[in-house]
Amino acid sequence: MSINTLERYKKLIITIPFLWISVFIILAVILLSLISLSSLEFGVTPYKLLFQFKDDGLEIKPDFGSYLMIFKDNFYLKAFINSLKLAFIATFFTLIIAYPMAYSISKANENLRIFFLILIITPFWTSLLIRVYGWISILKNNGLLNQFLLMSGIIDEPLHLLNTQFAIIIGIVYTYLPFMVLPIYSSLLKIKPNIIEAAADLGAKPFSIFWQIIFPLSLPGVIMGLFLVFIPSIGEFVVPDLLGGAKIITIGKLLWTEFFMNRDWPMASAITILIIFIVVIPIKLLHRFINNNG
Numbered sequence: 001m002s003i004n005t006l007e008r009y010k011k012l013i014i015t016i017p018f019l020w021i022s023v024f025i026i027l028a029v030i031l032l033s034l035i036s037l038s039s040l041e042f043g044v045t046p047y048k049l050l051f052q053f054k055d056d057g058l059e060i061k062p063d064f065g066s067y068l069m070i071f072k073d074n075f076y077l078k079a080f081i082n083s084l085k086l087a088f089i090a091t092f093f094t095l096i097i098a099y100p101m102a103y104s105i106s107k108a109n110e111n112l113r114i115f116f117l118i119l120i121i122t123p124f125w126t127s128l129l130i131r132v133y134g135w136i137s138i139l140k141n142n143g144l145l146n147q148f149l150l151m152s153g154i155i156d157e158p159l160h161l162l163n164t165q166f167a168i169i170i171g172i173v174y175t176y177l178p179f180m181v182l183p184i185y186s187s188l189l190k191i192k193p194n195i196i197e198a199a200a201d202l203g204a205k206p207f208s209i210f211w212q213i214i215f216p217l218s219l220p221g222v223i224m225g226l227f228l229v230f231i232p233s234i235g236e237f238v239v240p241d242l243l244g245g246a247k248i249i250t251i252g253k254l255l256w257t258e259f260f261m262n263r264d265w266p267m268a269s270a271i272t273i274l275i276i277f278i279v280v281i282p283i284k285l286l287h288r289f290i291n292n293n294g
Contacts, residue, residue, distance in 0.1 A: 029276060036269035037062040046263040066270035076254070076271070083251040084278075086165060086240070087233035090172035094229050095222065097173065098180035102221075103214075105181075106188040117185075120178050132171055132242045139167050139243070163245030171239035176232065180225035187221025188214070231279050251275060 039048040039061075051060055070076045105116045123131060138144045139161040146158040161167055191214060199209050215222075237252030244250070251271065258268035 029273075032269040032272050035265055036066055036273050037064065038266050039063040039065070040264055040266050042263075047265045063266070066264075066267045067274075069267065070270060070274065075249070079249045079251050079254045080274075080278075082249060083234050083236075086168055086172065086250065087230050087236075090169045090176075090233055091226055091230040093169065094173045094177055094180045095226065098177055098225065099184055099222070101177075102181045102184035102188055105185050117182075120181050123178065128175065128238055129242075131175070132238055135167070135171055135174065135243060136162060139170070162243065163247070165244065165248060167243040168240050168248065168250075171243045172229075172233050172236060175236075175239060176229040179228040183221040183224040183228065184218060185221070187218040191217050227282055231282065234278065235275055 034050050035047055038050045040046065041048040050062060101120075105113055105120075108116060136143075140146075141158040141160065141162070143162070145161065146155075149155045150158065195213060195217075196209055199213055204212070235252045235255070236250070237256055240248060240250040241253055241256075244253075255268055255271055258264045258271065
């Protein structure tokens with residue numbers, strides 16, 4: 001196969017994902033931006049087009065009312081803050097649980113590694129809705145957890161766990177745990193054993209070896225896992241809706257309400273654009289971190 005043919009294949013391979021990103025991401029964001037600057041209008045299409053063709057030419061009338069409402073109304077601000085808070089807390093506990101799991105898997109023999117990785121990935125073979133409904137049966141007042149605690153004598157009356165922020169955090173941690181385990185495991189697996197052996201031969205204690213060698217070398221996987229969990233957690237809808245109840249407002253639930261209940265597409269699009277900006281910031285930080293440590 002000639003060099004020119006290889007170059008053409010490379011360009012084709014690059015072109016396909018580029019077209020996919022252009023159509024389903026870039027054009028979608030542009031469309032949302034245009035709708036967010038449109039005016040609300042009751043009808044089959046619930047917004048007035050930003051561009052109006054008239055006899056004297058093209059007329060452009062952007063409406064920033066949706067953005068102004070978001071920053072003026074504390075209801076929207078509370079939803080953003082609540083979602084960010086839940087995402088931060090859930091991401092933190094996901095890291096606390098995932099790191100020991102990833103470390104243990106990386107230290108196991110090859111056969112056990114494959115078995116444990118299959119266990120980590122297995123939840124993806126089941127529908128997310130079914131898995132979340134499973135947590136409802138565990139956390140409700142007469143659920144499995146309360147029944148176990150009552151039978152054990154630890155509590156005298158059922159704990160109110162469902163429809164709380166605690167339930168949402170549990171659901172997010174459970175849902176996105178594999179996204180934290182796998183990148184950390186990949187980074188730990190790349191650490192050469194002779195580095196750790198050399199540190200031990202020089203008199204370093206196990207605690208010092210971990211904090212001064214293992215953990216810094218695994219930071220790329222940790223950072224990647226943090227963003228893989230934090231970014232989708234911000235806009236999570238299924239878990240807060242099923243486990244959080246109606247009283248806890250998050251961005252994901254707010255988007256669903258604006259799109260399908262209120263049919264306020266300009267407002268929903270404006271919220272989406274703001275979420276994109278919030279997500280772009282950590283992505284840029286991640287890109288800079290990877291470049292500086294590449």
